[in-house]
Amino acid sequence: MKRFISRRSFLKTAGVTTAAAAVAVGAPSASACFGKGKLPEITILYTNDVHTYIDHKSPELTYASIAALKKSYEEQGKNVLLVDAGDHIQGTAYGSMDDGATIIRLMNEAGYDLATPGNHEFDYGMDRAKMVLKEADFPYVSCNWIDLRSGLRVLPSIKLFNIKGAFVAFVGITTPETFTKSTPAYFMNAKQTRYIYDILGGDDGAKLYNAVQKAIDKAKTLGADYIIGLGHLGVDPSSAPWTSKDVIAHTTGFNAFIDGHSHTVMAGETVADAAGTPVLLTQTGSYFKNIGCMTINPESAVGTITTTLLSTYEGADPVVDAIAKEWVADVDDMLGEEIAVGDGEFYISDAETGKRRIRSAETNLGDFVADGIYAYFNEIEELHCDIAVMNGGGIRADVPAGAWSFKTCKMVSPFGNVACLMSVTGKQIQDALEFAARFAGSGQENGGFLHVAGATYEIHTEIPNTVLTDEKNVWLGSATGTPRVQNVKIYDKVLGDYVPLDPERKYALAGMNYTLRNLGDGFAMFDGAELIKDYVSEDYLVMSSYAMMFGGADGDGLPHLTSANSPLADYPGYLLDYENPYGAGRITIL
Known part of the structure; x- marks a missing residue:
């Protein structure tokens, strides 16, 4: 059998750096x-x-470096x-x-x-x-x-x-x-x-x-x-x-x-x-x-x-x-136009531990994305929207302080889902929040964890999850025991306050069709709900539109993404706190 140079010698001569304390099992x-x-x-x-x-950028890994690494092995036989x-x-x-x-x-x-x-x-x-x-x-x-x-x-x-x-x-x-x-x-x-x-x-x-x-x-x-x-x-x-x-x-x-x-x-x-x-x-x-x-x-x-x-x-x-x-270069050129400035960082991760948080608890970016959907229908489409929801799995990247471009929004929401507005009952909203919270407090992530705009709610993690699901984890029925999600409140624009959810009332609910219409993350409780409007805009463009609605324009005409500059700051009593990495306190986990 042909003898090859030792692995250690190859790694040294080929310019490879191994992970710290590389394991050989x-x-x-x-x-x-x-x-x-x-x-x-x-x-x-x-x-x-x-x-x-x-x-x-080299020496970080790319497909080009993988191709070169493979060829270097082949050249050694x-x-x-x-x-x-x-x-x-x-x-x-x-x-x-x-x-x-x-x-x-x-x-x-x-x-x-x-x-x-x-x-x-x-x-x-x-x-x-x-x-x-x-x-x-x-x-x-x-x-x-x-x-x-x-x-x-x-x-x-x-x-x-x-x-x-x-x-x-x-x-x-x-x-x-x-x-x-x-x-x-x-x-x-x-x-x-x-x-x-x-x-x-x-x-x-x-x-x-x-x-x-x-x-x-x-x-x-x-x-x-x-x-x-x-x-x-x-x-x-x-x-x-x-x-x-x-x-x-x-x-x-x-x-x-x-x-x-x-x-x-x-x-x-x-x-x-x-x-x-x-x-x-x-x-x-x-x-x-x-x-x-x-x-x-x-x-x-x-x-x-x-x-x-x-x-x-x-x-x-x-x-x-x-x-x-x-x-x-082509993508950066297509999406590179600067549209706003973030004065602080927006998080999907825990600001202290660095561990991903967006799929288990509130963050300021979760609030921001949900607010973007809420504001899009209320301010741009000029349709009445009571509540907007956004699944945590659809929010993909932290955003550092500094300039925002269309590419920034595309990196956060890369899926190409489109926003829609539906008429649903309060019971359907309760079912959705309960389904989304079924893993909360367990340490398990859930891409279907729901961030909200125009609403607040509590998750009582000591109460067992009793939501009915099938073998694919698609929702089958309401919780059979005491609900984990309690004290759900919906913002009333006339009263300027959050009022208790009425299970029998109809509400205008906005979100991505992934969640509301296509069973994404298993959300099947909206079957049969009345569609008000669909296919209004892609996810990243909804977010971009919201960013461009902010006030506080600087010398370059770019709005600054702070709570005070949000168009929703004009809604009396509306909960906004983008300066807090953990959000405005819309979701309380007990």
């Missing part, structure tokens, strides 16, 4: 491969949850594959401005060999998701994405690579949370009367585990020497029973598992499968913080798989680099 490889004589060493480079963050574990076409303006087309082009040029779809690969609609599969020069795999009309998988469940006589199989797995963390309506027929696609999960995980085990067994039948999960599942407890650890624990046959979805930095952790055999689980984090490097070394006594996370790389492929820079 051994996991026994399949026993079948050791009866075939010497097999080659194999390197697998991997990414996950890149979310279109392509404007990094190494056997190398490059794979991605999902969520690569959505996240910033660089993805949403062309529905991920440039990202796929970059991945093609970078030399990706395989990917599995994450939940955000569906954010531009089912037609676009399936077109992405055609635009990619590399195959996609998923063992649990099913077309219910035929009963067949949409994609192959596995991909088998023959690398100099060694067969490496990847099992693709997509999170069943895709239904509620993308848009459920995209998985339904045109009339939204039934699902025509499924992402197998099961409320106890059995459907998912069975699909994965069948794929593993197929890989074994085809003679795979190594079987690796390529999953977009994550390890967050809120994703149970569909986490990667759950899948490993309920199946047998994996040697390693490359994961995504939870944005976890995990160089390597061993998890016992259903037979007690250790499986190496790894994930790079998100946003190009790291490239994963998995090495399969069959020359050790038992055969070992090790993993390392690489945080920087100084090389860059010129072709990939040029494509990225041109697209970044």
